Amino acid sequence: MTEKLFMAGNEAIAEAAIRAGCRYYFGYPITPQNEIPEYMARRLPEVSGVFLQAESEVASIYMVFGASGAGARVMTSSSSPGISLMQEGISYIAAGELPCVIVNMMRGGPGLGGIQPSQSDYFQATKGGGHGDYHLLVLAPSTVQEAVSLTMEAFDLADKYRNPVMILGDGFIGQMMEPAVFEKKSESNPPAKEWALTGAQGRKANLIRTLDLNPVKLEQHNRKLQRKFEEMIKNEVRVENYLTEDADIVIAAYGTVARIAKTAIQVLRNKGVKAGMVRPISLFPFPYKAFEEVTQHVGKILVVEMSLGQMLEDVKLGVCGKADIRFYGRVGGMVPTYEEIVTETEKFVKETN
């Protein structure tokens, strides 16, 4: 049975998590994502789950470590400064191969920054964030509907790869209300977790560890993790090509900025500028190939972000010098308007024709 609900992004993500079988939530309040813990505090007891407000983000992420290690589907959420505090635990969770879902509703930084939307945690989310060689699987929704679908999928992906999955949104996605369809989940039963800690009943004791003082073994463990990331790169790239087929110029944007760019593209096309967009949905693995392919017929790529040029570096890697790249970014909680994107695109076209 599918159901259509009108919800804010934060609440929609919380509901999607519950429908994906998440029964445990640990978190600490921080704006702009407080609707997630508040929703969980109300909803989880209704489905015999546990909501627990932790004493810090540090404690939250280790409660997630504990619950995931115990075999449960578990989630936490926070916003930029809180996610920074969690980085230690996220590294341990990746090292211990524990599945979980972490939501980051990004706000302006660095430091305490602000509470308005931002995309300036891209590096932290996609390149590791904590210490050691690891990656999160990072999914970036650009609508409430997509936030619902990706959250539901995130739990399956976390279990499949035994790796933390991050939903990377921003204050805008979290606060915005939109209708969203909740598809009936076909696969909300997690796979059997024979590695989980449940008490050593009739079996050898299980152990969840991240220490190995033997460098030979630790290297082997790192290579094993790396093989998982390579599998993700092979199987989990998600990207939307929007009006790229006949495009002369392509905008690269994700999340909130991508939906603003769609309006800009309509305006540009009405003015006779054939603009399109490559919208990465998975930020790790990054859709390098989509950028490589688009350069076969497009010579100009405008990267637009709510940062001062983070995804830009991945776009450059994908494009590999085969197209001109320009960057337009707003930060500190400033959101680019479609008019600004139109102006930047027109300027780019004019100055390079």
Next chain:
Amino acid sequence: MERVFSRPRTLLPVVTHYCPGCGHGIVHRLVAETIDELGIRENTIGVAPVGCAVFLYNYLDVDMYEAAHGRAPAIATGCKRVHPDRVVFTYQGDGDLAAIGTAETVHAATRGEKITTIFINNAIYGMTGGQMAPTTLVGQKTTTTLTGRHTELSGYPIRVCEMLATLNGPAYIARVAVSSPKYVIQAKRAIKKAFEMQMKGLGYSLVEVLSHCPTDWHMTPVDATKWVEENMMPYYPLGEFKTPEESA
């Protein structure tokens, strides 16, 4: 012939990595005996700390996590909330519990989290080579307090039991020692009681064990046990600081 003494089933038949004269081996055995006597080996999940006892899972035959430094109570919380019918315990040293993990400890205690903590206080950082611990005594020499711990620079050692006993969440808080057979017997009684409190669902329980570290104290094992009794016990008095009858 009747067998009157043997290795507990929960204690694995392996050689430990501990230094000669270390207190950890005694406490491991007491925990293993307790688990055996309560018949909960297949129903128990432990959390190992960062510190000398990080390899606890090599010695106890139960399901176990290895925590990050100080985070054992948060991991135990996550586990217990998923498995409320299992017995969940943490085993932590003084740096782990009373310095880097103070917040996690205090909040697990005040929530009345139904877990048991075995807290080893040997007044020093053992694994990293003998630096000052939060429980290092005033005047005690360590590799980072070369002329002794001075209060103007480093403040005062924390009395964890006394601090936690002010909270409503804990059901049982006790301090014991393992410096002589008499104290070992008392320690065993307290550890068993702490596990029983959890099994009865009464709340958080913690047993602080005054332990000895001959290596980093630069003493013989015999002198180290004497040092516990002559120097630690006056500052860290033994006893039960909280029992269910006194709980609010």
